[in-house]
Amino acid sequence: MDIDFQLAIILPELVIAGGVIFLSVAGLFLRPNLRMWVIPLLSIAFMLVAGAVLIIDSTSGYGFHKLIVKRRELDFFKLIILLGGVLTTLISTRYLQRRSINYFEFYVMLLAAMLGAMIAVSTTHFLTLLVGIEILAITSYVMCAIRRYDRSSVEAAFKYFLLGSFSTAFILFGIGFMYGGTGQLHFGVDIFPNGQLNNSENLFLVIGGIMFLGGLAFKLAAAPFHFWAADVYQGAPTAVMAFLISVPKIVFLVIFYNFLDSHIKFAPWGVFVLILANISMLVGNAMAFLQKDIKRLIAFSSVAHSGYLLLIVIFHRSEGMAVLGYYLLAYLLASFGMLAIIIKISADKENILLGELKGLFASSPRSVFLLSFFILSLAGIPLTAGFFGKLFLFYEIAPIGGFWIGGAMIINSIISVGYYILLIGHLFKRGVFEHSVVADSKNLEMAYWLAFLISVGILLWPQVVNTFMGFA
Amino acid sequence: MVNNYFGYLVLVVVSLGMASSFTLIAVLLGPKKRSAVKDLPFETGMPYVPSAKSVNVKFYLVAMLFLIFDIEVAFLYPYALKVKEYGWTGFIAVSAFLLVLGIGIVYEWRKKILEWDKD
Numbered sequence: 001m002d003i004d005f006q007l008a009i010i011l012p013e014l015v016i017a018g019g020v021i022f023l024s025v026a027g028l029f030l031r032p033n034l035r036m037w038v039i040p041l042l043s044i045a046f047m048l049v050a051g052a053v054l055i056i057d058s059t060s061g062y063g064f065h066k067l068i069v070k071r072r073e074l075d076f077f078k079l080i081i082l083l084g085g086v087l088t089t090l091i092s093t094r095y096l097q098r099r100s101i102n103y104f105e106f107y108v109m110l111l112a113a114m115l116g117a118m119i120a121v122s123t124t125h126f127l128t129l130l131v132g133i134e135i136l137a138i139t140s141y142v143m144c145a146i147r148r149y150d151r152s153s154v155e156a157a158f159k160y161f162l163l164g165s166f167s168t169a170f171i172l173f174g175i176g177f178m179y180g181g182t183g184q185l186h187f188g189v190d191i192f193p194n195g196q197l198n199n200s201e202n203l204f205l206v207i208g209g210i211m212f213l214g215g216l217a218f219k220l221a222a223a224p225f226h227f228w229a230a231d232v233y234q235g236a237p238t239a240v241m242a243f244l245i246s247v248p249k250i251v252f253l254v255i256f257y258n259f260l261d262s263h264i265k266f267a268p269w270g271v272f273v274l275i276l277a278n279i280s281m282l283v284g285n286a287m288a289f290l291q292k293d294i295k296r297l298i299a300f301s302s303v304a305h306s307g308y309l310l311l312i313v314i315f316h317r318s319e320g321m322a323v324l325g326y327y328l329l330a331y332l333l334a335s336f337g338m339l340a341i342i343i344k345i346s347a348d349k350e351n352i353l354l355g356e357l358k359g360l361f362a363s364s365p366r367s368v369f370l371l372s373f374f375i376l377s378l379a380g381i382p383l384t385a386g387f388f389g390k391l392f393l394f395y396e397i398a399p400i401g402g403f404w405i406g407g408a409m410i411i412n413s414i415i416s417v418g419y420y421i422l423l424i425g426h427l428f429k430r431g432v433f434e435h436s437v438v439a440d441s442k443n444l445e446m447a448y449w450l451a452f453l454i455s456v457g458i459l460l461w462p463q464v465v466n467t468f469m470g471f472a
Numbered sequence: 473m474v475n476n477y478f479g480y481l482v483l484v485v486v487s488l489g490m491a492s493s494f495t496l497i498a499v500l501l502g503p504k505k506r507s508a509v510k511d512l513p514f515e516t517g518m519p520y521v522p523s524a525k526s527v528n529v530k531f532y533l534v535a536m537l538f539l540i541f542d543i544e545v546a547f548l549y550p551y552a553l554k555v556k557e558y559g560w561t562g563f564i565a566v567s568a569f570l571l572v573l574g575i576g577i578v579y580e581w582r583k584k585i586l587e588w589d590k591d
Contacts, residue, residue: 005561021575028582 156235
C-alpha cells in the first residue's frame with residue numbers, strides 16, 4: 001500500500017489548519033481581556049506565515065493521488081484569499097467589540113474559512129472540491145449569524161444557510177451525473193488535455209455540468225441565481241459582508257475557470273455560462289440604480305462584477321488566469337476599502353441609507369476622499385486599479401469573443417458608472433452628517449490604508465501579477 | 473446509454489403507482505369514524521404533552537454532540553481492518569485525527585456544555 005503523502009505540497013493549508021486547532025484551544029484558556037487582542041494577532045500571524053510559504057515555495061505538481069494540485073497561478077489566488085482574511089481580521093476587531101459580539105470563535109471561523117477556500121482553489125477533483133466548498137460555506141453561515149440577537153442578521157444567516165445548502169445539493173447532484181457520464185471524478189486540464197469530453201450527445205454530461213455550474217452560480221451570486229445576495233449582504237455584519245463579497249467570489253471564479261478550462265470545447269456549458277454572464281451584468285447594473293441602502297448597492301454591483309468575470313472564464317487565452325487574478329485583486333481591495341470606510345462612518349447604526357450620507361464631506365473629508373477612490377476603482381475610471389482590471393479583461397475577451405461580447409461588457413461598464421457617480425454625489429451633498437464616526441480604531445485605519453496602498457501599488461506595477469504567475 | 477435505465481424508470485413508475493393506488497383505495501373505501509381522541513397527535517403511546525417547554529434544550533445539545541462524535545469515530549472502523557497494512561504512517565495519520573477529535577472534547581468541556589445539571 002503506497003500512500004501518496006506529500007505534506008510539503010499542502011504546507012500553507014497545514015499552517016492554517018494548525019492555526020484553527022491552536023486558536024480554538026488557546027481562546028478557551030486565555031483570560032478574556034488578554035484573549036481580545038491575542039487571538040486576532042495570532043490569527044493574522046498564521047495567515048502571514050502561510051502567505052510567506054506560498055511566496056517562497058515556487059514548485060508545482062500533484063499530491064495525494066492527484067487530489068491536490070499546486071500551480072503558481074493557483075498560489076496567487078490563495079495569496080489574495082489570505083490578504084482578504086488579514087483585512088477582515090483588521091476591520092473586525094473594534095467592530096465586534098462595539099457591537100458587543102466579540103466572540104473569539106469569529107476569528108477561528110474566519111481562519112477555517114480561509115482553509116476551505118484554499119482547499120477548494122487548489123484541487124481538480126470533485127470530492128476534495130466539495131470538502132473545500134463546504135468548509136468555506138459552513139463557516140460563512142456561522143460568521144453571518146454572529147450577531148445572534150439581531151433579527152436581520154439571523155434572517156440573513158438563515159437565508160444564506162438554506163440557499164447555500166440548496167446550491168450545494170445542486171452541485172453534488174451535478175457531480176453525480178457527470179460521474180455517471182464519464183466514470184471520472186477528476187476535471188483538470190492535465191487529465192483532459194484537449195477537451196476530450198467534446199461529445200455533446202452525452203446527455204448525462206450536459207445535465208450534470210449545467211447543474212454543477214448552476215450550483216456554483218448560486219454561490220457566486222450570478223444572476224438569475226442572485227436573489228439571496230442583496231438580503232444576505234444587507235443583514236450580515238458589515239465586516240462579514242466584506243469577506244462574503246470578495247473571498248467566495250475568488251474561490252468560485254477559480255473553480256469555474258479550472259472546470260471550464262479543461263472542457264471549454266464542450267459547447268452547452270459554455271453557452272450556459274455566457275447566458276449567466278450577460279444576465280448578471282444587466283441585472284446587477286440595472287438593480288443597483290434602484291437601491292437606497294449602500295450595502296444593497298454594493299451587493300448588486302458585486303453581481304455585475306460576477307458577470308464581467310464570467311466572461312473571461314469562457315473567453316481567454318493562455319494567460320487568462322493573470323487577468324482574472326489582477327481584476328480580482330483590484331476588486332477585493334476596492335470592496336474591502338469601501339466597507340472599511342462604511343464601518344468607520346457607521347459607528348452607531350448598522351445600515352446607512354444613501355440620503356444619510358449628506359454632510360459627510362464636512363465632518364470627515366479623509367473618509368470621503370478614500371471612499372471616492374475605492375468607488376472609482378470599482379467603477380473602472382482611469383487612474384485606478386479597477387480601470388486596468390477592466391482594460392486587461394477587455395483585451396483578453398474581445399479578440400476571441402468578438403464584437404458583441406466586448407461591446408456588451410463596455411456598454412455595461414458605462415451604465416454602471418452612472419450609479420457609482422450618483423453615490424459619490426451623495427457624499428458631497430451639503431447638510432449635517434447624523435451618524436458618529438469611529439475615531440479610535442487603529443486597525444480599521446490600517447486596513448483601509450493597506451487597501452489603498454496596495455491598490456496604488458498594483459496600479460503602478462500591474463505586471464506584478466504576471467511575474468508572480470510565471471507568465472512574464 | 474439512456475436506454476439502459478429504461479427498466480429502472482418502469483420500476484419507479486410501477487412502484488409509485490402501486491403505493492399511491494393502495495393509499496387511494498384505502499382513503500376512498502375505508503370506513504371513517506372521527507373522535508376527539510383520534511384527532512390528537514399520536515406520539516408512540518405517550519400521553520400528549522401540551523407544551524414543549526418541559527423538555528430541557530440541553531438534551532438536544534447532548535444528542536447532537538453524541539451524533540458528531542459517533543460519526544467521527546465510525547471512521548476508525550475502516551482503519552481497524554487495515555492496521556497492519558498501513559503501518560506506522562497510518563498510525564500517525566489516525567493519531568492526528570484522534571487528536572483533533574480530542575480537541576473537540578476539550579472545547580466542549582471548557583465551554584461548559586457538558587455541565588447540563590446546573591439549570
